[in-house]
Each structure stands twice: as structure tokens, then as C-alpha cells.
Amino acid sequence: MSAPAIDLRAVETVALSIPLAEPLPTSFGVMDARSTLLVGLTDADGRVGWGEVWCNFPTFGALHRARLVQRIVGPLLVEAPSVDPWTIGATLSSRLATLALQTGEFGPLAQVIGGLEMAVWDLAGQVAGEPCYRLLGGLEGRVPAYASGINPTDPAATVRASQAEGYRAFKLKVGFGRERDLANAAAVAGALRPGECFMVDANQAWDAATATAMSEALREHRPVWLEEPLPADAPAADWQRVAGAGLPVAAGENMRGLPAFQAGLEEGWLAVAQPDAGKWGGLAGGLEVARLAFAAGRRFCPHHLGGAVGLHAAAHLLAAAGGDGVLEIDSNDNALRTELVGPLPALQDGCFVLPERPGLGVAPDPAVIDAYRVPT
Numbered sequence: 001m002s003a004p005a006i007d008l009r010a011v012e013t014v015a016l017s018i019p020l021a022e023p024l025p026t027s028f029g030v031m032d033a034r035s036t037l038l039v040g041l042t043d044a045d046g047r048v049g050w051g052e053v054w055c056n057f058p059t060f061g062a063l064h065r066a067r068l069v070q071r072i073v074g075p076l077l078v079e080a081p082s083v084d085p086w087t088i089g090a091t092l093s094s095r096l097a098t099l100a101l102q103t104g105e106f107g108p109l110a111q112v113i114g115g116l117e118m119a120v121w122d123l124a125g126q127v128a129g130e131p132c133y134r135l136l137g138g139l140e141g142r143v144p145a146y147a148s149g150i151n152p153t154d155p156a157a158t159v160r161a162s163q164a165e166g167y168r169a170f171k172l173k174v175g176f177g178r179e180r181d182l183a184n185a186a187a188v189a190g191a192l193r194p195g196e197c198f199m200v201d202a203n204q205a206w207d208a209a210t211a212t213a214m215s216e217a218l219r220e221h222r223p224v225w226l227e228e229p230l231p232a233d234a235p236a237a238d239w240q241r242v243a244g245a246g247l248p249v250a251a252g253e254n255m256r257g258l259p260a261f262q263a264g265l266e267e268g269w270l271a272v273a274q275p276d277a278g279k280w281g282g283l284a285g286g287l288e289v290a291r292l293a294f295a296a297g298r299r300f301c302p303h304h305l306g307g308a309v310g311l312h313a314a315a316h317l318l319a320a321a322g323g324d325g326v327l328e329i330d331s332n333d334n335a336l337r338t339e340l341v342g343p344l345p346a347l348q349d350g351c352f353v354l355p356e357r358p359g360l361g362v363a364p365d366p367a368v369i370d371a372y373r374v375p376t
């Protein structure tokens, strides 16, 4: 579907951070705060569109990305006579390609472009009077969801709490040692009710030999995918070796650029493509990945682990893509997810239901911004 071109007049950044009383362990480090960076774009008619830039680790990373928005990327949008949501992400990426090489800031620039692209889509939906998923070609604003980020301390209790919230699929963090990982996988598998399933996420923790052995050992518990068993830049032969061990391999949150996804699909090891719109590609780039994945007969399940604006963007992306994907929803406490745009709707039959409002359909609550804002 065509989308309206947008005339942008102003860009703002809102960095939010909530220190964690109980720091969150991951295989790449301990998260001591939940943080995010919102970007707001104002159009010529005074509408405001919102996007979310990935910055969950390190937790002070929002501040640097806010400056990239304010001083480098935002002005390019405001100076442009009009912005097309379908192409703006790719246009900005090519415009800033040399700067990314010069500075080595490939990730932060891609994340900033992704978040700003989301905000452009929010505005385009508001102008068109359509929810983003529909403007992006989707038919139904309802997607199956799973409880993500289940950490290695008593994961079965987290599964039970998530079941009580209506979840039917769950993703366990692994990468904490073979014995503990296998015991946790057994505990999660044992907590499942008929029709439910779980996945495991190693967050790039293993080498090829460990990942292959873990895939073989985890198979008896029947996780539906093994996520990031290897570093994102591991050679194709390593990915193929791990994929050959039996469990479908998922990856994408640390892959940048369409060629990276294309390669994983063509090399045969990428069974579940998981781009994060706020890390690379925005919504239009994510949808391109979905098309490639479906053409190769693979699954598309966008990644998100941040605040409520990015969560809604991921849901719109998945609803636009169609297919048999599931929406990632963090199971850990994070007011930036549960309070920022008002309470999230209860799941219906295990599905997240998008608001039938124009654009992303959500706006951050000024009171929540005031409570958690950090100066940029």
C-alpha cells in the first residue's frame, strides 16, 4: 500500500532509565537498569509520531544515541522537503554509510535510523487514518505472543506466572553452564501444558563445538528453536554445523543489512529470522526480511526487548508480515513496557491485539516520562 509522504519540522529525544532493584543476568553481562530512547517527530500539521531506538545495553547507551539523533540524523529528516516511510530508512543508511565507516558506529547509527523510521511510520499512519500494520500491507491486527527473557533462576516459576497472564509460549535464557542450562530446560519443558511450547536463547554465548553439543543435548526437551547459539559474526560453516545438530536456529537481532539475512537463508542455517526494527532496518527493512524468509520457507519472528513503543512497532511489523511468527514480549518487570503507554491489553487466546488506532496507536504518557527521564 502506498503511504503518505511526511513533511517533518522537529525532532525530539526522550531518554528514560529505571535502575533495577534486582539486576538482570544475561550471558553478555548484568543489566543494572532498564533504559530506552524515544524519538518524537513533529510534522507540518503538528502531529507527533513516536519511535524507539534500541539501547538496552550498556544501560547508559541512550545518551550517546540521543546525541546522534539531535546532531546528525534528525536534522537530515527535518531539512528534507518530504519523507517517504517506505524508503527513508534505506536513504538515511546510504547517506550515512561513509560516516559509519569513519566512526565505526555502524550499530548506533543503524539503531537511530531504525527508531526514527518507526516514528515516520507512526506519522504516516496518523495522516492516512490507518494502523501501521494495515498501511504496511497486513490484514489482521492480532499476533501470537511469547513470554521472553526468562532468566536462569527458577524459570519454571516464571513460566507459571506467564501462563497466568495468558502466554502459551516461553523463551528461556541459556548460556549459564551445561548442567544449569539443561536442568532449566527440563524444568521449563515440565511446566508446559498441552499445546504450549518453549524456545531457548543463548545470546551468542557459545563456540561451534559447545553449541553443537548443547543443541544435541537440548533436543530431548523439544524447544522449537535455538536462538543465537553463536556470535552473530561466526562463519557460515559454524552456523551450518550447529543447524545440522537438529534444532532450528534463530537469529537476527544482531544482524545488520538485508545481505546478512539473505546469506543466512541461502546458506540454509537460518530457520527463524529475527530482525529488530529499532536495531536495524525499521519497519520497511524488517518487512523485506520477512519476504525473504517466507520465500525461503522459513519463519519470521521480529526481535524486541525494550519499551512499549518498540513493542507495538514489532507487533505491527509481525502483523504486517503475516506468517506463523510469534511476538516477543519480555517477561521481566519493566515499567517502560508496562506503564509507558498505559496498561498493555490482556492477551486474547495467547495473542497480542493491536489497538485499531491510526499509526502505531500509542503515545508515551507524560507522567511516566517525567518519572524516568534522564537528561540528554
Ligand SMILES: [Mg+2]
Residues within 6 Å of the ligand: 201, 203, 227, 228, 253
Ligand atoms: Mg535473543
